[in-house]
Amino acid sequence: MKQVLYRPAASFLVPLSLMQFSSSLLENAVNEFSKLPGIGKKTALRLVLHLLKEDAEDVQHFSEVMSRMRTEIRFCQRCHNVADADICSICANSMRKQDVICVVENIRDVIALESTQQFSGTYHVLGGVISPLDGVGPNQLNIETLVNRVHKEETLEVIFALSPTIQGDTTIYYIQKKLPEGTRVTTIARGIAFGGELEYADEMTLARSLQNRLPVDSYVSSR
Numbered sequence: 001m002k003q004v005l006y007r008p009a010a011s012f013l014v015p016l017s018l019m020q021f022s023s024s025l026l027e028n029a030v031n032e033f034s035k036l037p038g039i040g041k042k043t044a045l046r047l048v049l050h051l052l053k054e055d056a057e058d059v060q061h062f063s064e065v066m067s068r069m070r071t072e073i074r075f076c077q078r079c080h081n082v083a084d085a086d087i088c089s090i091c092a093n094s095m096r097k098q099d100v101i102c103v104v105e106n107i108r109d110v111i112a113l114e115s116t117q118q119f120s121g122t123y124h125v126l127g128g129v130i131s132p133l134d135g136v137g138p139n140q141l142n143i144e145t146l147v148n149r150v151h152k153e154e155t156l157e158v159i160f161a162l163s164p165t166i167q168g169d170t171t172i173y174y175i176q177k178k179l180p181e182g183t184r185v186t187t188i189a190r191g192i193a194f195g196g197e198l199e200y201a202d203e204m205t206l207a208r209s210l211q212n213r214l215p216v217d218s219y220v221s222s223r
């Protein structure tokens with residue numbers, strides 16, 4: 001038997017952009033939420049209606065946390081990571097190897113690398129990569145502070161963890177030339193994703209995987 005689906009009458013199919021509100025307070029809140037990335041009007045309405053059900057105190061707390069995050073957050077004077085003080089908790093931690101610097105593009109990369117719990121050095125957040133087509137030159141990035149830092153602190157190793165793109169490689173090349181001789185400069189291995197199939201990897205990835213090959217012994221023992 002053919003299933004008959006319920007179809008609302010055409011008058012119910014109001015485009016979301018024409019959503020009508022009986023309260024401008026509610027409408028304003030929905031508009032604010034829908035400015036966030038990935039949040040459409042429908043999701044914004046769901047979130048606002050959820051907040052409406054919460055205790056007024058909890059909603060007050062929510063807005064205070066957001067507001068304080070925006071106004072009180074600082075950027076580490078040494079590595080440009082987010083911080084609660086002049087120096088971030090990673091730079092201030094004497095248990096971490098302060099003479100090893102992992103260079104990343106943004107704060108999200110720091111969070112991703114920290115989540116692996118495999119790195120015990122410090123970071124330097126560039127704020128992007130050199131990309132002349134997008135109008136991003138070396139002066140727009142935190143490169144000078146990195147170079148000064150390596151000179152001043154006698155850094156042992158600089159590890160680049162940048163996007164495997166032409167822009168990422170250009171940035172590495174540019175910075176490497178400015179670092180003092182004798183500094184160990186490395187980049188994170190770029191290879192085939194675990195479980196990935198060789199035939200689907202692009203040529204650059206395959207070429208890098210070959211360049212970064214490891215002896216089988218060390219590979220097997222590290223798993």
Ligand SMILES: [Zn+2]
Nearest residue numbers: 076079088091
């Ligand atoms: Zn820091």
